[in-house]
Amino acid sequence: MIELKETTIEELKEKAIELRKAAVTMVYKAQSGHPGGSLSAADIISALYFKEMNVDPANPKWEDRDRFVLSKGHVAPIQYAALALRGFVPYETINTLRQYGSPFQGHPDMKKCPGIDISTGSLGQGLSCAVGMALAAKRDEKEYRVFAMVGDGECQEGQIWEAAQTAVKYELDNLIVFVDYNRLQIDGTTDEIMPLQDIEKKFEAFGFETKNIDGHSMEEIVAVLDEVRGSTNGKPKCIVANTIKGKGVSYMENVVNWHGVAPNDKEYAQAMEELAGGLK
Amino acid sequence: MSVTNTPVAKKATREGFGDEIVKLGKENKNIYVVDIDIGKSCKTTAFMNAFPNQHVNVGIAEQNGAGLAAGLATTGKIPFISTYAVFGSLRMAEQIRQEACYPNLNVKIACSHGGLTPGNDGGSHQAIEDMGVYRTMPNMTVIMGADYHSTRKLVEKAANTYGPMYLRFTRDAVPMIYDENEEFEIGKAKQLKDGKDVAIIANGDTVYLALQAAEQLEQEGISVKLLDMHTIKPLDREAVVECLEIGKIVTVEDHNILNGLGSAVSEVVAEEGKGKVRRIGVQDRFGESAPYEKLMELNGITIENIVATAKELLN
Known part of the structure; x- marks a missing residue:
């Protein structure tokens, strides 16, 4: 077993800032990518990669590791930031996002990047893969857990609910799904495009144990x-x-427009300056 | 090779899958079956009863079944997704592309009701595009055995060969061609007859028709080379090139003539720049409720048409 050192809440908050800086830098250098959803997910990613998940950067395919499935694969920059900061890849890899030959593909690619447990990018599909991994842990009587992050807009895909019912059927209490409920998608607000109703109640009705938190409060995470x-x-x-x-x-x-747009020089400088001052 | 002389016994190739997967599941605890409700029809019930810990049933949710199988495969399992060909190809095509082919995971899709065999179910259930869909996906292997025994052998090979694979079976009983000791290799055509006048390349449930046609042609003094091209991807290119010494090829398949066996063979022939091909198969049209034999007749997938097409090529 690999034990992470005890990370304090203050340290996790600092890591979340570093993750944000790295993610924005990646998208700025690539002049392509998805900053908005990367930033909404940053605090959860910090808590997972710097405290909660039992992973080993020196042995990324360690069979007893906890798994992480980024079902909303387009926010890869925030996961890549965590992989770079944890040492799965050299930190300088952040300069290569979306470039030819980079492990940091436009969307997560398990064949090219150590620490990616499943390739994602087509929305609605990752949760099914996470269910398969969690089921394998149960069948093999292994202790590892599977963490998945789905987008709120992504919950418009029917397959999310197919996966949800299966997780309940097979009693996968080793599966922890985060919904990054930022209420925006490419074309507008989720309420305008396709209202999600009460997303928590929906999962609860499917048989999940549900929680509702402020996704930017490290204390609550x-x-x-x-x-x-x-x-x-x-x-x-x-x-x-x-x-x-x-x-x-x-x-x-x-x-809305910051879903998939890269900052220009001036915007990038401002972003770095603001992030240096911490979360408001 | 040994061919049973007077094939009378018939068995659906889905039975071959159902029997073989039980044997494989016993030998290897990593073999899983992912059912999509229709286990009884797809012949996986014996597996489920024997190895409940290696069995999953996701209900009527093909896309989730595909993704779940990919998740299992990341942990070293060898999942066989079992459903009907029309759903196992089209309903989950994108999930298989993204989560099995793109990351090259060891996911097998094992489908009954291939081609026109679900005749009376009607056009909605007849899978005529499935092999073509999967043939275009990188990393994918596409297989259809000709009979019960060859299907068993190919399922065994698939389980022991890494990579995403699509295996297609018949709903209906088809004649037994091979004996149980015949060996098969994925991607290697099985030569049933050697000849010099015309080559016939068939797969799946049409191999028996091609065999009957070849024998009829031989009786008329026409020498036939006959190949069972059970794997259409990777195609046994060498075997096709050898047919070009004859230069006249008839392909036969229970699949749309677009993008299946006939297309795969034609690509090789065109690239080699010599030879002629005639494709027998589903005539780019949907089926309807009818006996399987009637649907085959409507599309010209018959012994008579194979014979006539071979003769036309010779003239």
Whole structure:
């Protein structure tokens, strides 16, 4: 077993800032990519990669590792930032996002990048893969857990609910699903495009144990992970994380257009300056 | 090779899958079956009863079944997704592309009701595009055995060969051609007859028709080379090139004539720049409820038409 050192909440907050800087830098250098959803997911990613998940950067395919499935694969930059900061790849890899030969493909590619447990990018599909991994752990009587992150817009895909019902059927209490509920998608707000209704109640109705947190409060993220750790109640977990798309960069926050646009020189400088000052 | 002389016994090739997967599941605990509700029809019930810990049933949710299988495969399992060909190809095509082919995971899709064999179910259930769909996906292997025994052998080979694969079976009973000791290799055509006047390349349930046609042609003094091209991808290019010494090829398949066996063979022939091909198969049209034999007749997938087409090529 690989034990992570105890990481304090303050340290996790600092890591979340570093992750944001790295993700924005990647997208800026590539002049391509998805900053908005990367920033909304940053705090959860920090807690997972710097505290919660049992992973080994020196042995990324270690069979007893916890798995992470980024079902909303387009926010790869935030996961890549974590992989770079944890040492799965050299830190300089952040300069190669979306370039020919880079492990940092436009969307996560398990064949090219160490630490990616499944290739994703086509929305709605990752949760099914996570269910397969969690089921394998149960069948093999292994202790590892599977963490998945799905987008809110992605929950418009029917396959998410096919996967959800299967997780409940097979009593996958080793599966923890985060919904990055930032309420925006490419064409507008989720309410305008396709209302999600009460996403937490939907998962609850499917049979999940659900939680609802502020996805930018490290205290709440850590607390909810403490709560679900070691659960043997037979219920998969769904944590609805209320987040802000673009969180940490003022001009990106809650702005639909920052879904998949790269900052220019001036915008990048401002972003770095704001992030240096921490989360507001 | 040894060919049973007077084939009378018939068995659906889905039975071959159902029997072989039980044997494989016993030998290898990593073999899984992912059912999509229709296990009874796809002949996986014996596996489910024997190895409940290696069995999953996701209900009527093909896309999820494909993704779940990919997740299992990342942990070293060898999942066989079992459903009907029309759903196992088209309903989950994108999931298989993204989560099995793109990351090159060891996921097998094992489908009954291939081609026109689900005759009375009607056009909605007849899979005429499936092999073509999967033939265009990188990393994918596409296989259809001709009879019960060859299907068993090919399922065994598939389980022991890494990579995403699509295996297609018949709903209906088809004549037994091979004996149980015949060996098969994925990607290697099986030569049933050697001849010098015309080559016939068939696969799946049409191999028996081609064999009957070849024998009829031989009785008329026409020498036939006959190949069972059970794997259409990777295609046994060498075997096709050898047919070009004859230069006249008839392909036969229970699949749309577009993008199946006939197309694969034609690509080689065109690239080699010599030889002529005539494609027998589903005439780029949907089927309807009818007996399987009637649908085959409507599309010209018959012994008579194979004979006539071979003769036309010779003239």
